Amino acid sequence: MNANTHSISASLGPLSVSDSDPSGRAYALDGLAAAVLDHRGTVLRWTSSAADLTGFSSREACGRPVHELVADLPDDLRGASQMPASGRVRLRHQCGSIIDVTFRTTRLEGSTEVLLLAAPTHHVALHEQGAALLRALSSKNRITIALHDTDLTTVQTNATPDTLDGRPVQPGTRLSDVLCAEHAETLEAVLRQVLETGAPVVRRNQHVSWRHDPARRHALSLSAFRLEDARGRPTGVAALYIDSTDQLHARRHLDLAREVAEQVGGSLDVVRTVQDLADVLVPAFGDLAAVHLAQSVFDGDEPAKRLGGGDLQLRIAALAPATAVWPAGIKRGDLLPPLSDHPLLRSVQHGETVIWDRDDFAALIGGPQLVEYFLPKDAHALMVAPLYARGLALGYIVVCRTGRSDPFTEDEADLMKQIASRGALAIDNARRYTREHRAAVALQQRLLPPAMTDTPAAETAGVYLPAGGGAGIGGDWYDAIALPSLRLALVAGDVVGHGMPASATMGRLRAAIQTLADLEMEPDELLTRIADLVQRLASEAPPDDHDLIGATCLYAVYDPVTRRCAIASAGHPPPVLVRPDGTAEAVGISPGPPLSVSGMPYETTTLDLEPGSILALYTDGLIEQGDGDIDHGVRRLTDALAASCRPDRALDETGRALLAGLVDQVPRDDVTLLLARTRAVPAQDTAHWQIPADPAAVSEARDWTTRQLTVWGLEDLLFTTELIVSELVTNAIRYGRPPAELHLIRHDVLVCEVTDASSSQPRLRRAHTTDEGGRGLFLVAQLGTRWGCRHGQNGKTIWSEQLIECPC
Incomplete structure (x- = not known):
């Protein structure tokens, strides 16, 4: 390195001569020999550097022909009358060694004498290489x-x-x-x-x-x-x-493009996506950034295709940085004023990324006054890029630079075009998700029952919260189904999957459960039938979707007369019971497999409920918050119910408070909660009578019924009720098996029930003119509002209902 450095410094002449010895000899010129010759080549004067190079002193060299110092005199120099201007020869050192040198000669002005300069050839080569290197770098x-x-x-x-x-x-x-x-x-x-x-x-x-x-x-x-x-x-x-400014800019552009790919598109919320895009651009690309979107994009709809100025229905969707103070208090959500039909606007609408100055923007926006409304006073350059995706102009990105920052370049315009293209795809994905999400929520809401019901068995309040933050709408649902004899069925279910398919499956399952509930099946039998239905739906689905058809379900039936609740679960979390005294616990049930697994039995759990008890049914989205520990989630829910459920508090208010305290602000899964506050039919509003296995008991049943209705003040129903009781008791004695009972229940309807130990199913038929029987159930159906039959573990119950007119 020292030799190269020395050659570079030597090539720069006096720049490197910064020190010398006391004699004044410059170190940078070491090895350069000089001598003065006469016109015949005889040495006249000999320098000390020449003595150092050859070993011959001045006294030994002066007066001698210089060619005597040359070891191998070339043929072209032998007999020459004058010294050549330059060349390369081998000199003989005094000690006998040979020195390869390169020389130059020049005639002294006004004299016949010649100045000879010589240096070792390797020094000269280093000098020439250093000078060439310096020239190359300098160019x-x-x-x-x-x-x-x-x-x-x-x-x-x-x-x-x-x-x-x-x-x-x-x-x-x-x-x-x-x-x-x-x-x-x-x-x-x-x-x-x-x-x-x-x-x-x-x-x-x-x-x-x-x-x-x-x-x-x-x-x-x-x-x-x-x-x-x-x-x-x-x-x-x-x-x-x-x-390396250009390389730095290129690297920054790559970094910015990578950051856009990483930061933009992670959310399926339109507003969040455009804000992420604006945040990435500041300060890496500009000092201020705004994203304007068509109003329809926020709603998930496609923007209108139009060119030119006017009211383009553009709304400010994002501003960056968040700490910037925008002129005139501009904020997100503001509508842009009508724009002029400017050539630059047309260029952007045709998909070009355009660089504007402040005057261009003034012409577009309608004058300098409006420019002050939208831009800081020191904004000097703007870049506008269209957000085009799938042939749709979703909006525009506007980036401006302020102060003494550099103007935009064409390379940056190309980069912005790429960024806008990637950002537009992310925004359009969010827009399309918004549309599907909105449709799925609407479908889900339409498929759900009324949020609140009020029946003789219980008052109910349901709360449904759809998933957010990019999660698809699920198939969670709840239901409160009024059953005959004042009973009430409570349902909570969760369909596998998300989006429209899950909502559609949920609708089919809800309809099936309502139909089977009207048949008054026991909870375990109903879930078995629903599991068969789910298996059939899975077999109808495409092969790749077989594993995506499934659900969990909890089905409970509460009887306000007996105050008993029968519950069965198909892989669903257990309900939580809050007693009137404020204590709460998860109900111990034996859950069966999810509905996607058929052929497995379900078990019914029966428990007694005091009037004023609250039964909470829910889906797993409510208990899988935070750490995802289901047991911990059930305990949290139980504690929250014990703290929130009060007799003087409305159920819908309680449900909303529970969701606010237990659910994340943006839930990852659907959340469903159904609260039912139970009631009981007072003992004075019910009556029952044991039916003897004797045909004469029919007359006794009519007499007993007449007395009971007279006590209740329902004399206007005596005639029809006696006929209904006669037919039902007659069927129980003739076709059923003892023991048999007659029940009367009074509420807003009068319920007549006859229970016997037979499991045979009665059939309604139209008797012919000559038939002696077969008109009993037909009369019951004609005289009552509705009738039916339900089977239990110990027989069947045939019932009939009549409306009780409220006295005015």
């Missing part, structure tokens, strides 16, 4: 070479108006004359360290600003080496400044 536009002396003053440089700060740098200047003081101080510290330690610095990245334009930042790659003389003494520092 590169983005490489600035500066040689600094030991005081770090610039002695020589190739800086031109096309490099550095746009003006030539004169020798004798310092870095502080060119760069901002802070950056000059940093660079000088690096150069001083190189000068003191001799350790080179290679490709050190440094950001600098020119003194005359401090707002613009440039990236330099600095390499610095210490210059030394032949004795190894430092003479200065050679610094190479490579302008």
Whole structure:
């Protein structure tokens, strides 16, 4: 390295001659021999450097022909009358060795004498290589070479108006004359360290600003080496400044494109997506950014296709940075005013990314006054890029630069076009999800029952919260089904999957359960039938979707007369019971398999409920919050119910409070909660009578019925009720098995029930004119509002209902 450094310094002449010995000999010229010859080639004068090179002193060399010092005189020099201008020969050293030298000659002005200069050939080669290297580096536009002396003053440089700060740098200047003081101080510290330690610095990245334009930042790659003389003494520092601003911009563009890919599109919420896009652009691309979207995009609809100015129904969807103070209090959600039909607007509408200045924007927006409304006063450059996806113009990105920042370039316009394309796809995905999400929510809401019901068995309140934050709508549902004899069925279910298919499956299951509930099946039998239905739905689905058809379900039937509740579960979480005294616990049930598994039995659990008890049915979205521990979630729900359920508090208010306290702000799954506060039919409103296995009991049943209805003040129903009781008791005695009972229940309807131990199913038929029987159930159906039959473990019950007119 020392030889190369020495050759570079020698090529720069007096720049490197910064020290000498007491005799005044410059170390940088060591090895360069000089002699004066007469016109015949005889040595007249001999320098000490020539003596050092050849070993011959001045006294020995003077007066001798110079060719006597040449070991192998070339043929072209033998007999020549004058010395050649340059050449290469081998000199004989006094000690006998041979020295390969390169020489040059020049005639002294006004004399016949010749000056001969010679140096070892390898020194000359190093000198030429160093000079060639220096010329090559100096010719590169983005490489600035500066040689600094030991005081770090610039002695020589190739800086031109096309490099550095746009003006030539004169020798004798310092870095502080060119760069901002802070950056000059940093660079000088690096150069001083190189000068003191001799350790080179290679490709050190440094950001600098020119003194005359401090707002613009440039990236330099600095390499610095210490210059030394032949004795190894430092003479200065050679610094190479490579302008890497373009490479830095390219790297930043790649980083920005990668950040857009990583940060934008993670959410399926339109507003969140556009805000992410604006946040990525500031400050990496501009000082301020805004995203304007067509109003229809927020609703999930396709924007209208139109060109030109006017009211484009554009709304400000995102602003960045969030801390910026926008003119006139602009905020997200504001509508843009009508725009002029400007050529630049047309260009953007045709898909071009356009760079505008402030005057262009004024012409588009309608005048300088409106410009002040939308842009800061120091905004000088704008870039507008269309958000095009799948042939739809969703809106526009507007980025502006303020203060003394650089104007936009065409390369940046190309980059913005790529960013806008990626951002538009993310926004359109969110828009399409919004549309499907909205449709699925609407379908889900239509398929759900009324939020609140009020029946003799219980008052109920249901709460449904759809999934958000990119999760698809699920198939969660609840139901409260009024059954005959004042009973009430409570249902909570959760369909596998999300979106429209889950909602459609939920609707089919809900309809099936309502139908089977009207058949008054026991809970375990009903779930078995529903499991068979789910298996049939799975077999009808495409092969790849077989595993996506399934559900869990909890089915409970509460009888306000007996105050008993029968519950069965198909893989569903257990209900929570809150007693009138405020204590709460999860009901211990034996859950069967989910409905996607058929052929497995379900078990019915029966429990007694006091009037005023609250039974809570729910789906797993309510208990799988936070850590996802279901047992912990059930305990949290139980504690929350115990704290929230009060007799004086409305059930719908309680449900909303529970969801607010237990559910994340953006739930990952659907959340369903059904609360039922139980009631009981008072004992004085019910009556029962044991039916003897004797045909004469029919007359006794009519008499007993007449007395009971008279006590209840229902004399207007005596005639029809006696007929209904006669037919039902007659069927129980004739076709049923003992024991048999007659029940009367009074509420807003009068219920007549006859129970016997037979499981045979009665059939309604139309008797012929000549038939002696077969008209009993037909009469019951005609006289009552409705009738039916339900089977239990110990037989069947045939019932009939009649409306009780409320006295005015």
